[in-house]
Amino acid sequence: MTGFDSFAMVDWSSGNDTGPRPRKDAIWACVVRKGEAEEPMYLRNRGIAELWLRNLIETEIAASRRLFLGFDFPFGYPKGFARALTGSDDPLKLWDWFERRTEDSPKANNRFDLAGEINRCFGGKGPFWFNGLQRDIEGLPKNKSDYQNPFPERRAVELMPEAKGSFSCWQMGGAGAVGGQVMMGLPVLARLRRAFTGQISVWPFEALDTPVAFVEIWPSLTLGSAPDGRIKDAWQVEQVALSVARMQVEELAQHLNVNAAEEGWILGVSQSKPNIAPPPLRNDCFALPAGVNWTPVDDALALLRERLTVVATPERVALSQAAGRILTEDVLANRSNPPQPNTAVDGYGFAGAAQEGAQVMPLYPGRAAAGMPFDGTVPDGHAVRVLTGAALPDGVDTVILEEDVTVQDNHIAFHGPLKQGANTRRAGEDVAEGDLVLPAGRRLTPADLALLSATGIAEIHVRKTLRVAVLSTGDELVEPGETAGPGQIFDANRPMLLSLIDRMGFQPVDLGRVPDDRAELRDRLNSASGQADVILTSGGASAGDEDHVSALLREAGAMQEWRIALKPGRPLALGLWNGTPVFGLPGNPVAAMVCTLIFARPALGLMAGEGWQEPRAFDLPAAFEKRKKPGRREYLRARVRDGRAEVFASEGSGRISGLSWAEGLVEIEDGARHIKPGDMVRFIPYGSFGL
Ligand code: AMP
Ligand code: MG
Numbered sequence: 001m002t003g004f005d006s007f008a009m010v011d012w013s014s015g016n017d018t019g020p021r022p023r024k025d026a027i028w029a030c031v032v033r034k035g036e037a038e039e040p041m042y043l044r045n046r047g048i049a050e051l052w053l054r055n056l057i058e059t060e061i062a063a064s065r066r067l068f069l070g071f072d073f074p075f076g077y078p079k080g081f082a083r084a085l086t087g088s089d090d091p092l093k094l095w096d097w098f099e100r101r102t103e104d105s106p107k108a109n110n111r112f113d114l115a116g117e118i119n120r121c122f123g124g125k126g127p128f129w130f131n132g133l134q135r136d137i138e139g140l141p142k143n144k145s146d147y148q149n150p151f152p153e154r155r156a157v158e159l160m161p162e163a164k165g166s167f168s169c170w171q172m173g174g175a176g177a178v179g180g181q182v183m184m185g186l187p188v189l190a191r192l193r194r195a196f197t198g199q200i201s202v203w204p205f206e207a208l209d210t211p212v213a214f215v216e217i218w219p220s221l222t223l224g225s226a227p228d229g230r231i232k233d234a235w236q237v238e239q240v241a242l243s244v245a246r247m248q249v250e251e252l253a254q255h256l257n258v259n260a261a262e263e264g265w266i267l268g269v270s271q272s273k274p275n276i277a278p279p280p281l282r283n284d285c286f287a288l289p290a291g292v293n294w295t296p297v298d299d300a301l302a303l304l305r306e307r308l309t310v311v312a313t314p315e316r317v318a319l320s321q322a323a324g325r326i327l328t329e330d331v332l333a334n335r336s337n338p339p340q341p342n343t344a345v346d347g348y349g350f351a352g353a354a355q356e357g358a359q360v361m362p363l364y365p366g367r368a369a370a371g372m373p374f375d376g377t378v379p380d381g382h383a384v385r386v387l388t389g390a391a392l393p394d395g396v397d398t399v400i401l402e403e404d405v406t407v408q409d410n411h412i413a414f415h416g417p418l419k420q421g422a423n424t425r426r427a428g429e430d431v432a433e434g435d436l437v438l439p440a441g442r443r444l445t446p447a448d449l450a451l452l453s454a455t456g457i458a459e460i461h462v463r464k465t466l467r468v469a470v471l472s473t474g475d476e477l478v479e480p481g482e483t484a485g486p487g488q489i490f491d492a493n494r495p496m497l498l499s500l501i502d503r504m505g506f507q508p509v510d511l512g513r514v515p516d517d518r519a520e521l522r523d524r525l526n527s528a529s530g531q532a533d534v535i536l537t538s539g540g541a542s543a544g545d546e547d548h549v550s551a552l553l554r555e556a557g558a559m560q561e562w563r564i565a566l567k568p569g570r571p572l573a574l575g576l577w578n579g580t581p582v583f584g585l586p587g588n589p590v591a592a593m594v595c596t597l598i599f600a601r602p603a604l605g606l607m608a609g610e611g612w613q614e615p616r617a618f619d620l621p622a623a624f625e626k627r628k629k630p631g632r633r634e635y636l637r638a639r640v641r642d643g644r645a646e647v648f649a650s651e652g653s654g655r656i657s658g659l660s661w662a663e664g665l666v667e668i669e670d671g672a673r674h675i676k677p678g679d680m681v682r683f684i685p686y687g688s689f690g691l
Contacts, residue, residue: 006065009071009244022042057212084122130177140172162268200214201214204258311534311607312533314463328462332437341391341397359415367387368393378396397421466608467533501536503690538586541572550571572586590652601613621681624645
């Protein structure tokens with residue numbers, strides 16, 4: 001139950017009666033009912049304040065209004081104090097303990113004496129300090145020069161960055177101190193609880209299921225100085241009461257949802273950092289240079305490379321889960337490979353080089369095999385049987401291949417010479433312990449897994465696989481398997497793009513199709529931005545009436561129309577939707593695939609954590625002739641036959657059969673060119689894009 005009807009905030013004080021005229025450093029209170037603040041109440045001493053509070057609680061209970069009552073002093077002390085005084089961690093027992101021992105009148109109270117008395121139980125140097133009286137009090141240090149505190153200086157809440165500037169409960173006086181207020185405030189609260197048994201609950205120690213809740217507040221948490229002409233305490237209680245009263249029930253519930261059994265908490269200080277990260281990408285990350293009509297491909301790529309950052313989050317996985325994942329940090333060998341010297345062949349091992357000519361050696365009993373080391377030392381001049389992979393026994397550093405040996409009468413014979421160390425592998429000759437095995441950003445290959453395993457790595461830090469959502473747009477599209485009416489076509493892009501994403505090592509998320517309908521597209525993008533790191537759309541990316549992808553992104557204020565000097569390609573719409581990057585690809589399947597390979601793939605790699613990956617290209621003689629005008633880069637569907645690059649007969653960007661016929665792309669530079677058969681051209685196999 002968290003809804004409240006009335007809100008009252010109290011700014012407490014530990015001082016004596018402040019006289020008839022309203023002034024600062026007195027007790028001030030303010031009540032808000034139905035969103036309206038009453039005139040702040042000036043309460044000249046604690047006796048008057050207690051009566052006023054009783055009256056308020058009675059009134060609100062009688063009117064069946066739930067009352068939220070805030071006080072600006074700690075409801076508990078740092079850990080361990082309550083138990084040391086009362087034998088219990090329950091702060092409410094400490095309230096009663098203080099209530100039995102404090103004496104309070106408008107002109108005087110015993111707080112310094114009580115603080116000294118408590119200190120004397122703990123050796124007389126703390127936890128309390130500061131004496132506001134003329135006379136000395138045994139055990140109560142005047143300052144912190146000879147101060148010793150057997151308890152923590154601060155409550156956990158006071159250590160939170162937001163609560164910077166809060167005072168400790170141990171300081172009994174001086175500007176801003178709260179120690180006296182706590183000691184002289186808790187007894188009042190204890191009496192009110194008793195007077196209204198079962199009607200008051202205390203936050204955060206008790207469930208707030210009664211008509212009245214006592215809550216610890218700290219106006220300085222959110223408020224600055226008061227406007228001119230207003231008494232700060234009066235203004236603060238009014239402001240806090242209004243702002244808590246205006247909070248949504250859920251928001252207040254969230255603030256009230258803390259866990260601070262013994263020490264209490266300050267309302268509004270968040271208990272832990274919320275689990276949020278700054279947006280990974282800047283809103284203008286897709287902005288192109290102004291005034292340029294058609295951006296060259298290389299400029300567009302350089303821009304993506306510079307502006308995009310890693311968005312995939314790190315995690316730790318077992319090696320068995322690591323195939324294809326991207327390392328977040330360098331990996332060093334836990335163990336050398338090989339871990340110890342061993343034999344590379346089946347044969348006989350002995351010490352040192354063998355001279356030229358026939359050699360005969362006595363055979364020492366026993367043998368060494370992989371995983372079954374020889375136990376003992378082979379005497380000098382003796383040979384021992386060794387099998388491939390076996391650790392070299394003590395006394396052995398050289399091995400003769402068994403095919404080169406005659407064995408008879410417990411001896412071996414072979415022809416020298418043989419170099420010392422022949423047919424053996426040195427410890428660490430492949431990788432030494434501590435060596436860099438693989439660098440951060442590496443996408444793990446099957447061979448990498450062998451290397452990691454051999455060097456003793458069982459778990460690694462990698463990134464979660466980048467989730468890439470794919471969405472087709474267009475009224476004309478129907479799903480394969482459905483009946484296609486006149487004017488309708490089957491959605492070709494989505495199966496292609498989903499498979500491209502998968503092959504390139506990202507996690508495809510199928511968002512289906514949407515018609516050319518802005519509201520539906522908006523809904524789909526909203527849900528996509530919640531379940532994917534990046535969104536690829538196809539269709540609707542130009543500037544026409546039915547180009548809703550670009551229209552929506554423009555509406556969101558984070559859209560750029562990329563007019564890239566590229567064939568095949570139409571304008572791309574790049575933008576952020578709820579912070580999630582959207583690549584609005586052209587609808588034509590050929591352009592959609594080329595733009596994905598040339599632009600989206602390196603961008604996705606960067607966001608996935610593998611850095612900017614350039615496809616590897618090869619220069620090959622052309623098997624075709626082509627004249628090309630200057631001004632834009634061209635990608636032709638191509639394949640290699642007999643060592644020469646062939647291109648597809650038609651360059652039409654709707655010719656899906658050519659995409660399928662091809663095994664890669666021929667890239668022709670931005671300038672003019674006349675390519676004749678036999679001239680060198682750049683061929684990029686599909687495999688170079690990770691396909
Ligand atoms: P748009 O970019 O929406 O103007 O579409 C350009 C061309 O690509 C049109 O002929 C569309 O019908 C076609 N197209 C758009 N999306 C797809 C798709 N998912 N599959 C096949 N063709 C498409
Ligand atoms: Mg369309």
